[in-house]
Amino acid sequence: MLIKTKKGLEIPSSEITPKYLYESRRQFMKGVATLAAGSLLAACSPQFGGAGAEEETAVSSDQSTTQSTNTAGKANATADELGDPLNSYQDITNFNNYYEFTQDKQGVASAAAGYQTTPWEVEISGMVNNPGVFGVEDLLSQFDQEERVYRLRCVEGWSMVIPWNGFPLRKLLELVEPTSTAKYVRFETVYDPDNMPGQKSPWFTWPYVEGLTVDEAMNDLTLLATGLYGEQLLPQNGAPIRLVVPWKYGFKNIKSIVKIELTDTQPTSLWMEAAPNEYGFYANVNPNVDHPRWSQATERRIGELSRRPTLMFNGYEEQVANLYEGIDLQENF
Numbered sequence: 001m002l003i004k005t006k007k008g009l010e011i012p013s014s015e016i017t018p019k020y021l022y023e024s025r026r027q028f029m030k031g032v033a034t035l036a037a038g039s040l041l042a043a044c045s046p047q048f049g050g051a052g053a054e055e056e057t058a059v060s061s062d063q064s065t066t067q068s069t070n071t072a073g074k075a076n077a078t079a080d081e082l083g084d085p086l087n088s089y090q091d092i093t094n095f096n097n098y099y100e101f102t103q104d105k106q107g108v109a110s111a112a113a114g115y116q117t118t119p120w121e122v123e124i125s126g127m128v129n130n131p132g133v134f135g136v137e138d139l140l141s142q143f144d145q146e147e148r149v150y151r152l153r154c155v156e157g158w159s160m161v162i163p164w165n166g167f168p169l170r171k172l173l174e175l176v177e178p179t180s181t182a183k184y185v186r187f188e189t190v191y192d193p194d195n196m197p198g199q200k201s202p203w204f205t206w207p208y209v210e211g212l213t214v215d216e217a218m219n220d221l222t223l224l225a226t227g228l229y230g231e232q233l234l235p236q237n238g239a240p241i242r243l244v245v246p247w248k249y250g251f252k253n254i255k256s257i258v259k260i261e262l263t264d265t266q267p268t269s270l271w272m273e274a275a276p277n278e279y280g281f282y283a284n285v286n287p288n289v290d291h292p293r294w295s296q297a298t299e300r301r302i303g304e305l306s307r308r309p310t311l312m313f314n315g316y317e318e319q320v321a322n323l324y325e326g327i328d329l330q331e332n333f
């Protein structure tokens with residue numbers, strides 16, 4: 001049965017939530033016995049999520065809001081290199097993960113609306129010959145902004161096709177010159193609990209941290225994004241500057257970056273710290289390595305009803321497989 005609703009983008013919420021959090025939620029939901037079965041299913045989605053979420057999808061998808069209408073109209077491309085259409089500007093800016101604001105994916109846009117992202121500086125430090133502080137305008141004027149159409153595959157099992165604007169991280173790294181001892185790049189999101197209510201949550205170690213190896217950071221696919229659909233990033237998408245690493249799960253794509261540090265020790269990300277058995281450092285998209293709580297073999301493209309197979313390295317195998325030669329991807333998840 002298809003029921004049309006105004007909210008078009010509901011899919012399993014927060015499977016990424018650590019076990020202790022979703023279990024306390026489930027405890028809570030048990031007490032709310034009179035709720036309709038449908039909402040119970042949605043609220044308890046971690047249990048049913050991943051590959052098992054079709055029923056919920058069928059009830060909540062509204063094709064009219066999820067088709068690829070380029071409402072912003074400012075992308076040159078209309079599809080990715082596999083022929084799949086871009087998600088709409090509407091989809092990309094109204095279905096987000098950004099725990100600093102809220103864990104409600106459809107509430108991020110309004111919760112982050114008006115968040116101040118100018119002026120903004122990014123500090124680059126650590127094992128580099130030319131450390132410095134860069135205003136975002138400097139970065140925008142110094143590096144040509146390219147359009148890159150990438151698939152984004154969230155670890156929760158949904159995906160989108162997004163036309164980003166930005167520049168390869170490599171260009172910035174070449175400018176600051178990592179020393180030969182540098183092996184990793186560590187990124188930090190702004191810490192601003194007064195204006196980011198989620199950062200008051202004691203369940204996570206704030207600020208949000210992510211990391212890459214220097215080789216991953218130097219790969220041509222790795223982007224610092226400043227816009228999408230030809231528009232400056234909105235706060236919900238990580239304005240004014242965020243990382244995009246398309247062959248890795250979405251959580252590696254750290255938003256609203258203020259610090260980049262070159263180091264010789266592997267950074268511990270917020271998610272590694274919150275649930276080390278579930279989220280590793282590499283987080284490469286891999287249909288053969290399941291999440292402990294759900295399969296990663298398939299995904300749901302936002303705007304589509306049925307699930308599709310997840311591709312090795314999210315379809316970027318040719319460009320990145322060489323980075324992992326001799327590495328056991330089951331162990332290094």
Ligand SMILES: Nc1nc2c(c(=O)[nH]1)N[C@H]1C(S)=C(S)[C@@H](COP(=O)(O)O)O[C@H]1N2
Nearest residue numbers: 096097098099154189208237250251253255
């Ligand atoms: N600082 C920060 N960055 C973040 C997140 C977050 O909660 N905080 N969520 C991540 C996750 S889980 C995903 S899937 C992507 C979503 O990016 P989008 O909302 O622009 O689609 O952002 C990633 N970057």
Ligand SMILES: [Mo]
Nearest residue numbers: 154155250251
């Ligand atoms: Mo995600």
